[in-house]
Amino acid sequence: MNEYDVLIAGSGVAGLYAALNFEPETKVLVLSKRELTLCNSYLAQGGVAAVVDKTDDDYRLHIADTLIAGGYKNDLRSLEILVNEGPEDVLRLIKQMGVEFDRDETRQISMTLEGGHSRRRILHHKDSTGREITSKLLAAAKSRSNITFMEYTHLSSLKPVQGGFWAGVLDQQGFHYISCSYCILCTGGIGRMYPYTTNSAIATGDGITLAHELGAKTKNLHLIQFHPTAFAAAQGRERFLISEAVRGEGAILVNCFGEQFMKSYDKRGELAPRDVVSRSIIKESIRTGNEDFYLDITGRGEEFIKRRFPMIYERCLEEGIDIAKDRIPVFPCQHYLMGGINVNVYGDTTVDRLYAAGECSHTGVHGMNRLASNSLLEALVFARRCTYDISRRMRHEQSSVTSPPPPLPTGKRALEPGYRTSIRQIIGRAWFVVPNYEAVHDGLKESTKILKKLKNNDYAITSDYLEAKSLATICTLLLKEVVQKEPEESWLEDLH
Ligand SMILES: Cc1cc2nc3c(=O)[nH]c(=O)nc-3n(C[C@H](O)[C@H](O)[C@H](O)COP(=O)(O)OP(=O)(O)OC[C@H]3O[C@@H](n4cnc5c(N)ncnc54)[C@H](O)[C@@H]3O)c2cc1C
Structure with missing residues (x-):
């Protein structure tokens, strides 16, 4: 079977x-x-x-x-x-x-x-x-x-x-x-x-x-792709996306003073690719000393907004923002690999x-x-x-497994809490929109240690354990790549 x-x-x-x-x-x-x-x-x-x-x-x-x-x-x-x-x-x-x-x-x-x-x-x-x-x-x-x-x-x-x-x-x-x-x-x-x-x-x-x-x-x-416009909720970790198409349909991006700033970083303005917009937001936040950014689609009118972006409209409303009348608070966040x-x-x-x-x-x-x-x-x-x-x-290969299955895993130890949080903290410091090379080097040492612990301690196989091991593996591989590529990738300015 x-x-x-x-x-x-x-x-x-x-x-x-x-x-x-x-x-x-x-x-x-x-x-x-x-x-x-x-x-x-x-x-x-x-x-x-x-x-x-x-x-x-x-x-x-x-x-x-x-x-x-x-x-x-x-x-x-x-x-x-x-x-x-x-x-x-x-x-x-x-x-x-x-x-x-x-x-x-x-x-x-x-x-x-x-x-x-x-x-x-x-x-x-x-x-x-x-x-x-x-x-x-x-x-x-x-x-x-x-x-x-x-x-x-x-x-x-x-x-x-x-x-x-x-x-x-x-x-x-x-x-x-x-x-x-x-x-x-x-x-x-x-x-x-x-x-x-x-x-x-x-x-x-x-x-x-x-x-x-x-x-x-x-x-x-x-x-890693960082999307420039995730909804910047005041509380909690969950971030939902404010689609690129909102800018495609005419939304403007403004800083904490209500000023449109994208054109001063890239002539394509709001329609520049995601990495450019995300990095521009980080640079603008350093310039203004403020991380408040907003998308404004109010200019397209309520009827168009509700018809074209019904899900985003409803989702923002749940967070207390009527996007037909109010600006949407946004900030970059991880989006794609x-x-x-x-x-x-x-x-x-x-x-x-x-x-x-x-x-x-x-x-x-x-x-x-x-x-x-x-x-x-x-x-x-x-x-x-x-x-x-x-x-x-x-059509031409031998395609059936005839050998017996491997022995069942025997690990019994329960996973201690905190591994996933540690990994999130390491990567958040080291590689968010722009790299922080000092944190990359320190983070690599820490994540390598975490991965070793996860692999060598005879943990029971649970979803929680498997996911913690995956995250520690990816973090370690990623930071290793960054360390190897550091000298050649000057396009990624370290703004720290
Ligand atoms: C909010 C958001 C908006 C996006 N908008 C767009 C867009 O408009 N256009 C576009 O082109 N792209 C968009 N993307 C990106 C795109 O959606 C994803 O890259 C794409 O859908 C990935 O598809 P996938 O099948 O590879 O993975 P997923 O759709 O993520 O599916 C992964 C599957 O793997 C399973 N899985 C994972 N680990 C295990 C395991 N160990 N054992 C068993 N099952 C496992 C999961 O249960 C899941 O079923 C968006 C992404 C996000 C997050």
Whole structure:
């Protein structure tokens, strides 16, 4: 019963789209460590970028915009695949999965604009595009008899054996093993390593940690995107996103004196890419000595705001801000990871039979900084390419695990509280929008110690333990990269 052709860890856009691309005879298992819809995909607001209408747009323009945002450090081959193949995947969402994007009075898809895009090419479903796409993919996947879902099931370990892997999983009954011939890691981002993030609670870098533990190459974990406009709640850690599209639709960004300041840092003003806007906010806060910043969309009028941004409107109202009348308090926070498990253009890692797609992978398409709305597109395109490669291999490789499962883990020690808080403090001091190199060096020593303790103390396998170990692993790998790259990356000014 517990033997699958393909195990997919993750039920976000990458995991679901990968599952749906397999032939009906392929036995696929999708794991989700919490409820199926708790993931970053579900939270995506702005939309998905694709050149589906070439009247006023062109693949070359989308590539050029992505290169500019990425500081020309993007992998050109992957980027060309993304932009050329992406529109077909997006059209499939509409035609085969029933995804609905907003349309104008003439039923044409209405495209919006976001920072760094030279054309209106963002397909969106109001301000809840991720929920629309993920729920339609989930419904389609649930209707397939070859796809099994296991919710609240945490992938804890992967042991490579002849013909595939023994995957150690932790569910509500306890720890057990499942065998699979291939594994696709679609476990999402690492945001929960930060004190403030827009990411969902599952974003603890588990897939990257598992891949690293198997010896897979990871790359550019230090390339973190900080979104410039998360709602700056007066209290609590949770931050929700005020989509880029709000600036795309004309919102202005002002400092504590109510002054518009972006043009003094970048001629693109509010529509500069995210890294530029985030760094400008930090510089402006140092100049004014004040961290109060606001987005003002009141100029667009109540009717437009409620129709175009219903979710953001309601969410801000819950925090006591009527965005049709008031400015929205905002500040940068962690949002996205450009780096991850290094993969080729078929999502293949450096470990045999191990694939990765979505935010946990590094295809190189984003370069130093992701262009808005390119990540849902990346998840779709490269998840599909993983399935293509696995299906091709399945036709001529031995694909069943015959060896016995490994012994069950025996650790008994309960995890002491505080590890996750320590990691958040280390990274918050060392690497938030701009680096603080002194804190990077000190932080690396501290996180290495924490990781050693977590690995060497015979802890019982619980979700809490696994996530603490993942966060300590990612923090240590990231800070190591920063130390190695410090001399060459002068673009990241240390403002401390
Ligand atoms: C607030 C917000 C808004 C965004 N807006 C946009 C946007 O408008 N456009 C855009 O292109 N991008 C946007 N992004 C980014 C984009 O949503 C994500 O990069 C993308 O959805 C990631 O998809 P994924 O499938 O890789 O991961 P996720 O959707 O995060 O899914 C990860 C899955 O992995 C599972 N998982 C994790 N660890 C384990 C484990 N150990 N065992 C089992 N399961 C595990 C989780 O349970 C979850 O199901 C946004 C992100 C956020 C946070």
